[in-house]
Amino acid sequence: MNTAFRVMLVSLLFLGTAALVKAQHAEITHNTWTNEAAMLVGVSEPSAGVVGTSMVVADGAENSGFTGYTEGFDIATNTWSALTPDPTSRSASCYGAVGPKLYVIGGTSGGEGAAALSLNESFQLSKDKWATLAPMPQGSVFPASTIYKGKLYSIGGCRLQSSATCRFISHSRRELLLADQILGEKK
Secondary structure, three states: OOHHHHHHHHHHHHHHHHHHOEEEEEEOOOOEEEEEEEOOOOOEOOEEEEEOOEEEEEOOEEOOEEOOOEEEEEOOOOEEEEEOOOOOOOEOOEEEEEOOEEEEEOOEOOOOOOEOOOOEEEEEOOOOEEEEEOOOOOOOEOOEEEEEOOEEEEEOOEOEOOHHHHHHHHHHOOOEEEHHHOOOOOO
């Protein structure tokens, strides 16, 4: 490789890595994006939700593997703080904030070919504490998730951490899991 190409490649890798640690928000009404303060640890495929006036970001993957790292972003002050790590390092999970807690369900903690997790955990920001809850009936990697009327839904996903398998299984799985039925705790 010539020197100019190497310099360009290193520059692109650096810029790509730097982009992973930036929080961004969109001004929907103005069709613009704004960079916010950088995360303490940049990860891909994290779980996140707004709890009160803070955004909680947990788990994800780094170059060295999966991480249970958890951070809080104070929206008013544009600052991040380290929180208690998730005891289960993972990524590609169903997630969302319902009431005072961030729920992280399923995902994967292994590489290619690893089975989906059925593990269900919640994080309560006011106590900076994780709790293990009743597992979901079928583990899922890369599901869609949404919240409607205070209930977290897990939609589709894969049973194995594999891009080829995921494409096949997501089309064959027609389940819609209502996480409210599996969270394992009363409101």
